Amino acid sequence: MRTNRPDKCLDDYDLVIIGGGCSGLSLATAICELAKTPEHVPQTLIIEPRSYYTDDRSWCFWGRKSGMDSKLIVKSWPAWEFSSNSVRHRHRSETDWGYHYVPSIRFYDHAEKILALHPKMTLLTDSCAISISPAASGIEVEVKNGISRTNTKIQKIAARQVVDTRIPDEVDFSRAALKQVFLGFEVKTHKAHQFDDVALVMKDMRVDRMGFLFDYVLPLGRDSFLIELTRFAPEYMPPESLRDGALELVRRVCGDNNYKIIRQESGVIPMGMRDFVKSADPRWIQTGIGVGSARPSTGYAFKRIQQWADQCAKGILFEGQARPFPPDSALLTWMDNIFLRAIRENPSLAPTLFMSLARGVHPDCLLRFLTDIPSKRDLSVIMRSLPKLPLIQSALGEISAGIQSMRGMQAW
Numbered sequence: 001m002r003t004n005r006p007d008k009c010l011d012d013y014d015l016v017i018i019g020g021g022c023s024g025l026s027l028a029t030a031i032c033e034l035a036k037t038p039e040h041v042p043q044t045l046i047i048e049p050r051s052y053y054t055d056d057r058s059w060c061f062w063g064r065k066s067g068m069d070s071k072l073i074v075k076s077w078p079a080w081e082f083s084s085n086s087v088r089h090r091h092r093s094e095t096d097w098g099y100h101y102v103p104s105i106r107f108y109d110h111a112e113k114i115l116a117l118h119p120k121m122t123l124l125t126d127s128c129a130i131s132i133s134p135a136a137s138g139i140e141v142e143v144k145n146g147i148s149r150t151n152t153k154i155q156k157i158a159a160r161q162v163v164d165t166r167i168p169d170e171v172d173f174s175r176a177a178l179k180q181v182f183l184g185f186e187v188k189t190h191k192a193h194q195f196d197d198v199a200l201v202m203k204d205m206r207v208d209r210m211g212f213l214f215d216y217v218l219p220l221g222r223d224s225f226l227i228e229l230t231r232f233a234p235e236y237m238p239p240e241s242l243r244d245g246a247l248e249l250v251r252r253v254c255g256d257n258n259y260k261i262i263r264q265e266s267g268v269i270p271m272g273m274r275d276f277v278k279s280a281d282p283r284w285i286q287t288g289i290g291v292g293s294a295r296p297s298t299g300y301a302f303k304r305i306q307q308w309a310d311q312c313a314k315g316i317l318f319e320g321q322a323r324p325f326p327p328d329s330a331l332l333t334w335m336d337n338i339f340l341r342a343i344r345e346n347p348s349l350a351p352t353l354f355m356s357l358a359r360g361v362h363p364d365c366l367l368r369f370l371t372d373i374p375s376k377r378d379l380s381v382i383m384r385s386l387p388k389l390p391l392i393q394s395a396l397g398e399i400s401a402g403i404q405s406m407r408g409m410q411a412w
């Protein structure tokens with residue numbers, strides 16, 4: 001068993017957080033930061049299979065530079081660009097919004113430091129939860145310790161509340177409307193590059209026989225980039241299938257023999273989940289990427305997770321009850337679903353849709369839409385900017401799918 005508190009061996013906790021990833025650590029640090037005093041922090045155990053953290057992902061998001069984020073952000077871009085077929089639309093906010101980059105290792109290190117300052121927080125690494133059994137007296141969590149070794153040990157822990165950030169068994173990512181599949185590299189160039197200080201968030205949007213794809217190119221410094229190839233795929237595909245294309249992209253951006261790969265990252269993010277999980281027991285909250293923390297139409301999740309973590313920590317500290325991930329508004333969900341259905345059914349439409357938004361919508365209006373806070377007026381501007389016929393067809397498809405699923409439920 002590896003823990004940040006080797007002297008402590010409790011088997012009774014106010015709160016057990018399953019998974020010390022983005023959601024789990026965000027919640028734990030939010031509790032520490034919002035607690036009035038260290039004693040106010042609930043006795044908490046975070047269970048994480050990893051033995052140690054690595055820089056396994058880059059978290060980028062639009063927003064103001066504020067609060068916890070500002071300590072973690074290592075790079076911000078004042079402008080961002082969408083392009084397709086050599087046409088480019090560069091956006092810049094009229095307010096103080098930027099596109100920000102948080103390397104995951106900075107986030108993990110920061111979280112570990114905060115937890116170390118709070119004696120009531122225990123991070124148990126190299127361990128995983130293997131079963132959860134709610135009972136009248138509390139929730140029993142079975143934990144396997146030392147999973148990287150041969151002599152594993154099973155331990156039973158009692159919790160008053162559990163926040164579970166694993167992907168629930170009943171959630172099937174392959175049923176998501178689209179899968180955002182990506183693979184890329186952080187690279188250092190031997191010579192300084194000539195790129196502007198602009199985040200190329202959807203560069204060279206295009207379609208090939210496998211569907212819609214685009215490049216993601218972030219100039220991190222004068223001699224470094226994050227470069228990723230991204231696809232919105234209707235069916236699951238392994239990120240490794242993008243390796244050759246991503247390497248070719250790196251050569252295009254940096255020039256042959258002018259770069260060194262520092263690290264690699266890849267992933268599959270579900271866009272438009274069809275499986276909805278509702279916790280049967282209010283003391284056992286399920287959250288994270290498997291339960292809707294990624295915005296359906298974009299796959300962005302980091303900022304949404306921070307906002308949820310703040311709310312959930314307040315619920316735990318001031319009401320004694322963890323809060324689940326909040327659903328998006330019905331209208332936003334509806335628009336996202338129509339958008340995803342249109343791209344799924346006709347991938348060649350995707351560059352036109354994104355370029356119409358970039359061309360026809362004011363950057364601040366688009367930012368509000370992308371970050372889940374659009375006004376009704378913003379939504380109407382967004383709708384008016386998009387090509388009508390394909391979206392009407394997609395909306396009709398959504399209505400018909402809704403009717404069919406209601407019929408299915410009635411028959412059942």
Ligand SMILES: Cc1cc2nc3c(=O)[nH]c(=O)nc-3n(C[C@H](O)[C@H](O)[C@H](O)COP(=O)(O)OP(=O)(O)OC[C@H]3O[C@@H](n4cnc5c(N)ncnc54)[C@H](O)[C@@H]3O)c2cc1C
Pocket residue numbers: 018019020021022023024047048049050056057058059060061127128129130165166265266267268269287288289290293294299300301302303305
């Ligand atoms: C490479 C990559 C880049 C991304 N970039 C962005 C980005 O730029 N912007 C953005 O908004 N979003 C991004 N995302 C999406 C999203 O923000 C991340 O996936 C985020 O980590 C999701 O948080 P989470 O808590 O749901 O999952 P995770 O961070 O994966 O945390 C889940 C944790 O549960 C643990 N776990 C699993 N099984 C068990 C078990 N049995 N017991 C205990 N613990 C368990 C895992 O080890 C893990 O630590 C990216 C995702 C990836 C993969």
